[in-house]
Amino acid sequence: MNAPDALAQDFVKFSVGAGVLRFGEFRTKAGRLSPYFFNAGLFDDGAKLGRLASFYARRLLASGLEFDMLFGPAYKGITLAAAIAIELAREGRNVPFAYNRKEAKDHGEGGTLVGAPVAGRVLIVDDVISAGTSVRESIAMIRAAGATPCGVAIALDRQEKATDADGRDAELSAVQAVRAQLGLEVVAVATLADLLAYLRSGADPALEQYAPAVQAYRERYGV
Known part of the structure; x- marks a missing residue:
């Protein structure tokens, strides 16, 4: 059995x-509890x-993923791209970053x-990657600018089946679909498996009670 990923556990x-990150009962956009x-x-x-x-x-x-710059899709990706660029520079890897506007600007420098x-x-x-819509939109903007999308970085990979247009469970998770259908690598800080390992580790005894429910959810919807 592999040792827990220390960075993910932290x-x-x-x-x-x-x-x-909270525990209890929450209705997801896909209608799952x-x-x-x-x-x-x-x-x-x-x-x-x-x-x-x-x-x-x-x-x-x-x-080890090779990249030349960061792109943050509006809106959450904007602050993430800026903050990650600062931290990468602190680690000795200085890279530029860009982001998009939701609406094109028609004055000043213009554009999106x-x-x-x-x-x-x-x-x-x-x-996170929920439906992959934001990723697809970002890919289109990056390619339109003459650049090459090389991957996606996210905080948490939920490792659960996506839903199709009719609300039925798909075969792949949103992350797997990005890898398989769009050909991009996805780097996640942590996964649902890491979350479950943390609940079972005893690091926070108050949270151990939630491990069976999270495990059951993973067995039902996981990939």
Whole structure:
């Protein structure tokens, strides 16, 4: 049995402490009743955002994935791209970043893209991949700029089956679909398996009670 991923375990502990990762009963967008909820929008102050970016930066540097710049899709990806770029620079890897506007600007510099020129191998950064819509939109913008999308970095891989247009369970998870259908590597700071390992580790005795429900959810919807 593989040893727990230390970085992922630290990230899960941090997410719980920040109130970003919660346990109970939550209805997902797909209509599933989930025993946990991960809301990256609650990394909402300087200290939490900085630590979050540090986890991304360390995971990316350890992954060996080659990229020339970061791209943050609006809106959550904007602050993520900026914060991760700062942390990568602190780690000795200085890369440019860019992001998009939701609506094109018709004055000043104009256009939908802001920041560094989008060029070379572009890494998309976001919090999670739910349906892959944001990733597809980002790919289109990156290619339209003449650059090459090379991967996606996310905080948590839920490792569960996506749903199709009719609400039925798909064969692949959203992350697997990005890899298989779009040909992009996905780097996640942590996965549902890491979350489950944390619950079972005894690191937080108050949370151990949720492990059976999370395991049952994974068995029903997991990939």
